[in-house]
Amino acid sequence: MKSLAELAEIKARTIDSVIMPSGSGRMRVVVGMATCGIAAGASPVLDELVKDVKEAGISDRVMVSQTGCIGVCQYEPVVEVHEADKEKVTYVKMTAEKAREVFEKHIQGGEVIYDYTINAANA
Amino acid sequence: MAEAINNEAARHTSLEATSFYKAQCRVALRNCGVIDPESIDEYIAMDGYAALGKALTEMTPEQVIQEVIDSGLRGRGGGGFPTGKKWSFTAANKADQKYVVCNADEGDPGAFMDRSVLEGDPHCIIEAMELCGYATGATEGYVYVRAEYPIAVKRLTKAIEDAKAYGLLGKDIFGTGFNFDLHIRLGAGAFVCGEETALMTSIEGNRGEPRPRPPYPAVKGLFAKPTTENNVETFANVPQIILRGASFFNSMGTERSKGTKVFALGGKINNTGLVEVPMGTTLRQIVEDVGGGVPNGKKFKAAQTGGPSGGCIPASMIDIEIDYDNLVSQGAMMGSGGLIVMDEDTCMVDIAKFFLNFTVDESCGKCTPCRVGTRRLYEILEKITSGNGTLEDLDRMEELCKYIKDNSLCGLGQTAPNPVLSTYTRFKDEYIAHVVEKRCPAGVCKALMRITIDPDKCRGCTACARVCPVGAISGTVKQPHEIDQTKCIKCGACMEKCRFGAISKK
Ligand SMILES: Cc1cc2nc3c(=O)[nH]c(=O)nc-3n(C[C@H](O)[C@H](O)[C@H](O)COP(=O)(O)O)c2cc1C
Ligand code: SF4
Ligand code: SF4
Numbered sequence: 001m002k003s004l005a006e007l008a009e010i011k012a013r014t015i016d017s018v019i020m021p022s023g024s025g026r027m028r029v030v031v032g033m034a035t036c037g038i039a040a041g042a043s044p045v046l047d048e049l050v051k052d053v054k055e056a057g058i059s060d061r062v063m064v065s066q067t068g069c070i071g072v073c074q075y076e077p078v079v080e081v082h083e084a085d086k087e088k089v090t091y092v093k094m095t096a097e098k099a100r101e102v103f104e105k106h107i108q109g110g111e112v113i114y115d116y117t118i119n120a121a122n123a
Numbered sequence: 124m125a126e127a128i129n130n131e132a133a134r135h136t137s138l139e140a141t142s143f144y145k146a147q148c149r150v151a152l153r154n155c156g157v158i159d160p161e162s163i164d165e166y167i168a169m170d171g172y173a174a175l176g177k178a179l180t181e182m183t184p185e186q187v188i189q190e191v192i193d194s195g196l197r198g199r200g201g202g203g204f205p206t207g208k209k210w211s212f213t214a215a216n217k218a219d220q221k222y223v224v225c226n227a228d229e230g231d232p233g234a235f236m237d238r239s240v241l242e243g244d245p246h247c248i249i250e251a252m253e254l255c256g257y258a259t260g261a262t263e264g265y266v267y268v269r270a271e272y273p274i275a276v277k278r279l280t281k282a283i284e285d286a287k288a289y290g291l292l293g294k295d296i297f298g299t300g301f302n303f304d305l306h307i308r309l310g311a312g313a314f315v316c317g318e319e320t321a322l323m324t325s326i327e328g329n330r331g332e333p334r335p336r337p338p339y340p341a342v343k344g345l346f347a348k349p350t351t352e353n354n355v356e357t358f359a360n361v362p363q364i365i366l367r368g369a370s371f372f373n374s375m376g377t378e379r380s381k382g383t384k385v386f387a388l389g390g391k392i393n394n395t396g397l398v399e400v401p402m403g404t405t406l407r408q409i410v411e412d413v414g415g416g417v418p419n420g421k422k423f424k425a426a427q428t429g430g431p432s433g434g435c436i437p438a439s440m441i442d443i444e445i446d447y448d449n450l451v452s453q454g455a456m457m458g459s460g461g462l463i464v465m466d467e468d469t470c471m472v473d474i475a476k477f478f479l480n481f482t483v484d485e486s487c488g489k490c491t492p493c494r495v496g497t498r499r500l501y502e503i504l505e506k507i508t509s510g511n512g513t514l515e516d517l518d519r520m521e522e523l524c525k526y527i528k529d530n531s532l533c534g535l536g537q538t539a540p541n542p543v544l545s546t547y548t549r550f551k552d553e554y555i556a557h558v559v560e561k562r563c564p565a566g567v568c569k570a571l572m573r574i575t576i577d578p579d580k581c582r583g584c585t586a587c588a589r590v591c592p593v594g595a596i597s598g599t600v601k602q603p604h605e606i607d608q609t610k611c612i613k614c615g616a617c618m619e620k621c622r623f624g625a626i627s628k629k
Contacts, residue, residue: 069243
């Protein structure tokens with residue numbers, strides 16, 4: 001890299017996929033894939049979401065990504081759904097089956113499955 | 124976490140809305156759980172490598188060091204040495220080659236913040252090491268990671284390749300003529316290899332044993348060249364300090380401990396996990412708010428910080444503001460950030476024995492006070508917990524602690540007695556109870572435990588006698604049963620079986 005301009009250019013073309021721009025209606029779904037998450041079974045959860053989004057052909061609107069440790073060990077695997085203009089949703093103790101449900105109801109249907117969120121956990 | 128979360132206003136859905144998260148403040152962990160650690164573009168999107176760009180194009184090495192000094196950043200690997208000052212020592216030494224070393228050995232049992240940073244945000248360590256290289260005049264760096272962290276190694280390896288491909292690592296970075304190259308070395312997981320001189324000896328390809336200091340690494344470090352060695356979490360703070368300025372960082376924290384600290388919260392606590400809080404947060408806030416309190420309605424007894432080198436903070440000190448100096452003044456230390464919560468069912472002598480067992484195993488054996496001393500100390504603790512200790516043993520124990528501290532070569536031996544001294548100072552009555560009354564107040568030490576049947580409550584149902592694996596219980600149907608203490612192995616099976624609550628342990 002020879003200049004700061006190049007750095008700025010990469011930032012400009014990537015930022016919208018990390019922080020959802022207002023009004024875009026886009027979604028970013030992250031799965032905690034640090035050692036703790038993987039040990040708790042995050043890999044099949046990530047695979048499921050990647051597959052679902054691909055099959056539905058909505059990758060231009062929904063991005064699925066791995067991420068590092070979110071910090072809540074006993075709630076792994078954790079999936080977080082970031083959507084433009086909305087409060088983030090943190091799903092905990094996920095399985096591939098639950099992820100499939102989140103995909104259908106929330107990612108496609110726009111309806112948060114409250115029972116799977118961190119705020120409902122262990123109620 | 125259940126309670127903490129249910130207390131929140133109804134129907135929030137995010138982690139940020141929980142009290143676990145509210146008291147937190149993320150600097151070192153800011154990208155962890157946010158970006159894809161394998162995407163250099165996402166790191167750049169979050170202002171990654173902008174600090175390096177700023178330093179190389181707008182700042183002199185002296186200015187970079189000054190910024191780090193002004194930020195008040197202190198080493199997060201244990202000792203809390205001022206980072207900027209450490210860098211200035213290396214910078215002041217002229218040499219044809221200097222090095223930057225990142226300590227990712229993380230040997231403290233229960234600690235995993237460094238692993239999380241490497242797994243969640245590997246580029247920030249690369250960027251920080253380059254900043255350190257620029258500031259101190261080093262062009263080569265080593266990250267020493269324990270081999271038990273394969274995912275961290277994989278992500279860091281990919282990050283290094285990607286940074287090289289973008290020209291953010293290698294030659295003539297940003298066209299400024301600054302060169303920096305980075306290597307990974309795997310450690311075999313010996314605790315002592317986390318000690319800076321042992322770590323460098325290990326990178327050099329030799330057996331990881333400490334060497335005497337001075338000479339300090341800033342003078343004669345890796346391959347006998349001036350070297351700056353910092354911990355992962357220390358480095359993780361650096362890009363933000365350079366990018367946002369020292370005042371961003373020193374506006375958080377206490378008088379002499381600035382910024383935040385990451386803790387691995389564990390033990391008898393509702394919310395275990397990784398938390399980053401401003402320095403000066405009270406132990407009460409961490410245990411009660413962030414940690415959601417002690418489970419099962421038990422009482423908080425103490426918290427151990429600093430792992431096998433640290434000490435405990437008793438419940439009476441729960442309002443202590445956690446920073447380097449306050450912890451040291453209480454006979455504990457920050458350490459790398461393991462924070463283990465203990466409840467009323469924890470025996471402090473047993474805890475001391477647990478940590479000492481760890482140091483006995485991990486002593487490298489190079490010097491006698493540590494190699495033999497810690498073993499003798501462990502034997503005294505074993506004598507106490509088995510009910511054979513005497514008051515003289517307690518005196519000998521204290522004397523031996525002091526001797527080991529004063530005469531060991533490296534920090535491992537010098538700090539090994541800390542858990543013993545700290546629990547002995549804070550919970551002397553528990554040691555005395557073991558020795559004089561032959562009683563373990565917390566009911567943990569098996570040799571001192573007595574399982575007995577209350578004849579008034581016992582209905583003679585024979586359930587206990589049938590479950591006892593060693594046939595220690597005698598009695599006839601409908602008559603109170605009795606336990607033969609010489610046979611009982613204190614397994615507790617009978618207690619679980621009794622439907623009348625007639626069996627208890629003391
Ligand atoms: C026995 C022993 C083990 C240590 N283990 C580690 C470790 O795992 N990680 C670490 O960063 N520092 C460890 N240290 C502290 C290092 O020697 C060194 O002080 C530290 O890495 C310096 O970095 P800092 O100034 O950024 O804290 C250990 C020290 C001793 C005596
Ligand atoms: S104090 Fe212990 S670990 Fe350190 S050099 Fe001596 S024997 Fe080895
Ligand atoms: S504690 Fe175990 S060994 Fe002792 S009496 Fe009960 S069942 Fe038997």
